[in-house]
Amino acid sequence: VKYSITKEIQFDAGHRVPLHESKCKNPHGHRYRVVAEVEGELQAEGSSTDMVLDFGDLKTIMQTLIHDKYDHSFIVWTGDSLWSTLQAWKESNSFAKIVPVDFHPTAEQLANHFFQIVSSNLFGDLKLKSLTVWETPTSSATVEEGN
Numbered sequence: 671v672k673y674s675i676t677k678e679i680q681f682d683a684g685h686r687v688p689l690h691e692s693k694c695k696n697p698h699g700h701r702y703r704v705v706a707e708v709e710g711e712l713q714a715e716g717s718s719t720d721m722v723l724d725f726g727d728l729k730t731i732m733q734t735l736i737h738d739k740y741d742h743s744f745i746v747w748t749g750d751s752l753w754s755t756l757q758a759w760k761e762s763n764s765f766a767k768i769v770p771v772d773f774h775p776t777a778e779q780l781a782n783h784f785f786q787i788v789s790s791n792l793f794g795d796l797k798l799k800s801l802t803v804w805e806t807p808t809s810s811a812t813v814e815e816g817n
């Protein structure tokens with residue numbers, strides 16, 4: 671049998687999709703939900719015996735590397751015409767939390783980015799099977815292992 675577990679975190683952030691022809695071009699915010707699904711065998715010893723992975727360990731990875739970096743931030747593509755303005759504002763305001771990324775911050779690209787982050791921080795034989803980013807309560811994008 672194969673086992674997999676999921677963990678979800680949530681954070682609030684702003685973004686815009688500059689190439690979009692409609693409302694997504696305007697700076698706006700979402701409560702993002704990020705769900706990681708990890709596949710593996712049951713551990714045979716230690717405090718995680720008969721678990722794929724301690725939920726708390728997966729939460730720590732997602733919380734420190736995703737939530738803490740992105741929560742209450744504005745995510746901006748470095749090719750966006752807004753970037754230079756936001757960069758200057760960030761440099762003169764210590765509270766500014768602007769997260770530059772080298773991709774269009776769509777749900778799909780954020781899912782791919784978060785997939786790489788979580789995947790590279792798993793240990794042993796654990797595999798990140800999928801990672802889903804929910805941008806609204808009814809809209810999500812999923813990246814699966816191997817893609």
Ligand SMILES: [Zn+2]
Pocket residue numbers: 685686694698699700805
């Ligand atoms: Zn959006």
